[in-house]
Amino acid sequence: MTHVYIHPEVDDYFVDHDFREACNGLNDRIIKDYNDGKIILLRNLKFNADVAFLRSVAVRQKWKWKKLALSAFEPIPAECHKEHPEITDFVKDVFAGDWGALVIFSSSRSS
16 A cells, blocks of 8 residues: 655645445546546546556557547447547557557447
8 A cells, every 4th residue: 555645735636535435426526636636546446457458558649639538439330430530540549540459449448
């Protein structure tokens, strides 16, 4: 466990949330803390992901992709992805044009 000691004269930007409280308005608190520039620690958060694949994804230092809400891609049917300019740019920039990697990435983040 990591201990962070903050000088009493320095603002405390750290917040701690228990993910088991997700049904008790936690989402709104996390969004507020994020927008307030806080450093957020989520306790008891368990997820299933293809870690090896996700580590292989190198998002280039383009501001365009820094805070991309991939949920914006969800309403677009997979068969229309190649016709969507933003998705096409994302695949080109992040996956070097490999559309199969987008499929793996999408399924990894939604599981």
